[in-house]
Amino acid sequence: MHTACGTPGYVAPEVLEGHEYGAAVDLWSIGVILYILLCGFPPFYHEATKELYKLIKKGKYDFPDPYWKNISSDAKDVVTRLLTVDPAKRATPDDILNHPWLGGNASAAPLGTGHGRRMKLRQAKQKLRKGVRAIIAVNRFGTSLNSSIAMHT
Numbered sequence: 173m174h175t176a177c178g179t180p181g182y183v184a185p186e187v188l189e190g191h192e193y194g195a196a197v198d199l200w201s202i203g204v205i206l207y208i209l210l211c212g213f214p215p216f217y218h219e220a221t222k223e224l225y226k227l228i229k230k231g232k233y234d235f236p237d238p239y240w241k242n243i244s245s246d247a248k249d250v251v252t253r254l255l256t257v258d259p260a261k262r263a264t265p266d267d268i269l270n271h272p273w274l275g276g277n278a279s280a281a282p283l284g285t286g287h288g289r290r291m292k293l294r295q296a297k298q299k300l301r302k303g304v305r306a307i308i309a310v311n312r313f314g315t316s317l318n319s320s321i322a323m324h325t
Contacts, residue, residue, distance in 0.1 A: 180225070181224065184200035184259070185228055185231065202268075203253075204216070206254065211235075231257035249273065250271055250273050
């Protein structure tokens with residue numbers, strides 16, 4: 173495929189680069205989702221979409237303490253294999269399904285303090301952004317409508 177598409181924080185680097193891409197883009201997105209599920213926030217974040225895309229293209233993320241302190245090295249390895257910039261080196265579905273972490277070696281340790289709060293905060297921020305975008309759209313429509321009415325009077 174060649175079409176640039178996807179949700180900004182979840183899109184794979186090859187899509188942003190305009191390269192032909194395949195199923196590996198879905199594995200990248202799974203890596204983003206897994207990262208969020210394990211710590212409560214996304215691996216790539218910036219208020220400006222252009223800067224967010226730069227981080228994604230470089231594969232620039234980390235596992236900051238204390239959020240990742242209780243997450244096993246096997247879980248981090250799965251995330252790292254999924255968030256590999258080069259799609260030819262990115263894990264395949266079989267690689268992930270055969271990984272020790274998915275083979276029953278997942279830790280029973282709690283995810284850490286504040287995980288639920290971070291997930292709720294992330295959801296609240298998303299709702300706020302949608303609301304702000306809706307207000308901006310309504311204001312633009314109103315401005316456009318007022319300009320159109322003024323031109324016809």
